[in-house]
Structures are given as C-alpha cells and as structure tokens.
Amino acid sequence: xxxxxxxxxxxxxxxxxxxxxxxxxxxxxxxxxxxxxxxxxxxxxxxxxxxxxxxxxxxxxxxxxxxxxxxxxxxxxxxxxxxxxxxxxxxxxxxxxxxxxxxxxxxxxxxxxxxxxxxxxxxxxxxxxxxxxxxxxxxxxxxxxxxxxxxxxxxxxxxxxxxxxxxxxxxxxxxxxxxxxxxxxxxxxxxxxxxxxxxxxxxxxxxxxxxxxxxxxxxxxxxxxxxxxxxxxxxxxxxxxxxxxxxxxxxxxxxxxxxxxxxxxxxxxxxxxxxxxxxxxxxxxxxxxxxxxxxxxxxxxxxxxxxxxxxxxxxx
Numbered sequence: 001x002x003x004x005x006x007x008x009x010x011x012x013x014x015x016x017x018x019x020x021x022x023x024x025x026x027x028x029x030x031x032x033x034x035x036x037x038x039x040x041x042x043x044x045x046x047x048x049x050x051x052x053x054x055x056x057x058x059x060x061x062x063x064x065x066x067x068x069x070x071x072x073x074x075x076x077x078x079x080x081x082x083x084x085x086x087x088x089x090x091x092x093x094x095x096x097x098x099x100x101x102x103x104x105x106x107x108x109x110x111x112x113x114x115x116x117x118x119x120x121x122x123x124x125x126x127x128x129x130x131x132x133x134x135x136x137x138x139x140x141x142x143x144x145x146x147x148x149x150x151x152x153x154x155x156x157x158x159x160x161x162x163x164x165x166x167x168x169x170x171x172x173x174x175x176x177x178x179x180x181x182x183x184x185x186x187x188x189x190x191x192x193x194x195x196x197x198x199x200x201x202x203x204x205x206x207x208x209x210x211x212x213x214x215x216x217x218x219x220x221x222x223x224x225x226x227x228x229x230x231x232x233x234x235x236x237x238x239x240x241x242x243x244x245x246x247x248x249x250x251x252x253x254x255x256x257x258x259x260x261x262x263x264x265x266x267x268x269x270x271x272x273x274x275x276x277x278x279x280x281x282x283x284x285x286x287x288x289x290x291x292x293x294x295x296x297x298x299x300x301x302x303x304x305x306x307x308x309x310x311x312x313x314x315x316x
Contacts, residue, residue, distance in 0.1 A: 003292050005231035007184070008043065009051040010302065011221035012036070012236055017090060018058040020137065020160065026093075033093050037101035042303040044107065049184065051228060052094060055217040056086040056195030061135015061164060068150055079166065080198050080210025087115055087194035094191050111189045117175045117208065118197025118215055124169035131273075132168035132214050137161030158274070167213040171197060171220045175208075177227050184228065196220045218282035226289035232306060233286045233294045235279050240298045242280070242312040244270050256313040259287050283314040292316070 017036070022028045044050060060082050067076040077085070091113030098111050130153050138146065143154040143162035154162040174180075174197060183190045196215030200208045218235055225233040241253040244265065257265070262280050271277040276296075283294035297304075297311025305311030 001227070001229045001290060003231040003290065004049075004229050005292070006047060006049055007051070007228065007230045008048045008232045008234060008306065009053065009221060009225035009228065009230040010040065010043070010234045010236065011218060012052065012054040012094075012299075013217075013238075017054065017093070020058070024058075024062060030093055030097065033097040034101065036299055037094070037097045039299050039302055040098060041101045041105050041107070043306065044102070044109070044189075045105065046303060046306065048306065050189050051180070051184065051224070051230060052098075052189065052191045053193040053217055053221045053224065054090055054094065054191070054195070056083065056090060057132070057134045057214070058136070059090060060086040060195055060214060061133075064164070065135050068146075078210060079212040079214070080200070083195050083198045083214060084115060087198065088113070091115075091191045091194055098189070109187065109189055111191065112183060113191040113194070114176055114180060114183075116180075116192045116194065116197045117200045118171045118193070118220055119173040119175060119208075120169040120199050120201060120211065120213065120215065121172055122201040122211070124167075126169040127167045127211075127213065130165040130167050131155075132166050132216065133157050133163040134166055134214055135164050137163055168196075168216050169199065169211075169213050171215050171223055174220065174224055174227065175200075177224070180224070181228060193217065193220045193224050216278055216282075218278050219285060222282040222286035222291075222294075223289070226286050226291050231292045233283065233291060234302055234305065234311075235282065235294070235296050236299050236302060237276075237279065237296060238298065240301050240310055242271075242276055242296050246270075246276075254312045256315065258315050259284055262314055280314070287314065287316045 063082045095111045095113045152164045157163045180190050196217040199211050199213040245251045271280045294314040295305045295311045301310035
C-alpha cells in the first residue's frame with residue numbers, strides 16, 4: 001500500500017490516561033485525557049489526519065479486579081468482554097474530550113470510537129506464558145493472597161509492587177480495517193484498536209469467539225498503521241526520546257536510527273522486554289510492512305516530533 005505522509009497513527013499508552021498515582025475516578029481520567037487532546041489538536045492544526053489507538057492495561061486490570069471482588073453477588077464477565085468494556089469507556093472519554101478540544105479551537109471534524117476485534121492464533125505460545133501486566137499494583141502479601149484465591153499469576157513490576165499478568169498473543173488480523181478506512185476516507189477521526197483490540201479466534205466453522213488475553217496495543221497499532229497506509233506511526237511513552245545505556249553514566253539519547261541499528265541494539269539487550277523493547281519491536285514490524293517512519297516520544301512533544309524536532313525516529 002502507498003503510504004500517506006499526512007496520515008498519522010498516534011498510539012496512547014494506557015498509563016497516559018490512567019497513571020499509577022491517581023485514584024482512578026472518571027473526573028481524573030477526563031482531566032488527563034482533556035490535557036492530552038490539546039496536543040492532538042496541535043497535530044490536526046498542522047494538517048495531519050489522525051488515527052488514534054490506546055492501551056488499557058490499568059483499566060482492564062481494574063475491571064477484572066472488580067469482577068473478582070463481586071463474584072459472589074454477580075456473575076463475572078470473561079476477559080474479552082472486559083477488554084470490550086475498556087474500549088467503550090476509554091474510547092468515549094477520548095472521543096468526547098477530543099471533540100471538546102477541537103470545538104474550542106474552532107474545528108468541526110467528526111470523531112468516532114470503534115469496538116475493534118483482532119484475530120489471534122489459538123495456538124500462540126503466549127497463552128501458556130502470561131507476561132502482560134494489567135491493573136493496579138499490590139504488595140507481595142496482597143498478590144500472594146489474591147493468587148491463592150483466584151489462581152491469578154503476578155510479577156514484580158518496575159520496583160513498584162506486583163501486578164497481575166495475562167496472556168498477550170500477537171495480533172494476526174484486524175477485522176475492522178475496512179470500516180476504519182471508510183471513516184478516514186469520509187474525513188472522520190477514528191479511535192480504534194483500544195487495548196490492542198478484543199482478542200478473538202476462529203473455530204473450525206469459521207465463527208469468531210473471544211479468548212482470555214490482552215493484546216499489546218503497540219503491535220496492533222503497528223499493524224493498523226501499515227494497513228491504513230499511515231506514513232508515520234507515533235508511539236507515546238513517558239520519555240521524550242529513546243536512550244542507550246538507560247540509567248547508566250554512559251546514557252545517551254537517540255534522535256534517529258535505522259532498522260538495522262535498532263535490531264542490533266535489541267540483540268545487545270539495550271531495550272528490555274518490560275520497557276522500551278515492545279515499542280522498538282512494534283516500530284520494526286511497521287517498517288517491515290512498508291511503513292516509512294516510526295516515532296517514539298512523549299505526549300507533550302508529539303507535534304514537534306512529527307516535524308523532526310523531538311523524539312526518536314526509526315526509519316527503514
């Protein structure tokens with residue numbers, strides 16, 4: 001597919017809308033998302049056409065925790081339905097906040113959220129090896145108690161406590177691409193692939209069924225950006241640029257690297273699986289599928305990064 005340099009996919013991390021230091025009220029989330037949308041308006045004012053995706057790790061984990069707490073009174077919903085719940089809630093917040101921000105800027109574009117299904121391989125080894133952290137942080141004692149009561153698996157995460165981990169299979173096919181493309185062609189800003197998409201598999205008859213997993217939103221975003229012909233994939237994170245030797249006296253930031261350099265740094269262990277690794281891998285996936293430029297940066301520098309003035313650019 002021919003890449004459109006004005007078409008940009010921006011992938012929000014789940015923590016951008018739901019950082020660890022908030023209580024998690026709707027008011028807090030709306031406030032954070034409203035601030036984020038001010039930066040998106042700058043991108044739109046620059047003449048770019050946006051596609052938005054978002055993570056859901058904190059939110060879907062809390063939905064699952066809430067289900068476990070009320071299981072004696074209410075029948076819990078399966079994980080795929082919980083992912084759909086998170087898509088709807090976060091998509092609504094993004095959609096409303098972006099509409100408000102655009103109205104304040106005198107813009108009249110339409111925005112819509114799409115409940116997005118993503119097909120995965122039922123035989124993906126990720127189902128036997130849960131690695132995706134979701135939800136809130138727990139102490140070691142709390143995690144142990146929950147594990148015994150629910151069978152959940154936990155891992156220590158970034159020195160801040162323990163989080164539940166769930167299966168995270170690779171996306172194979174985004175089922176709603178034709179609908180997303182039609183919206184873009186009509187001038188609508190689509191919000192899609194929330195939380196990596198609702199994970200589904202096909203049975204022998206070809207029917208779809210949800211499965212218990214949370215797909216990494218960066219890999220779904222990379223696939224979606226390539227399939228929509230987005231000339232730039234922007235993955236937002238908590239730092240402005242990618243660093244080598246992160247946290248060491250020899251730390252140095254990267255302005256631009258090519259795919260070969262990125263692969264070499266990954267082999268050298270520069271980008272750990274629990275931090276920058278998935279974003280670099282997703283950037284490479286996008287480039288291998290014909291994408292032009294992947295950018296990793298912070299939300300407040302996203303517009304500058306599109307102009308080559310901030311962030312880390314990864315090119316073929």
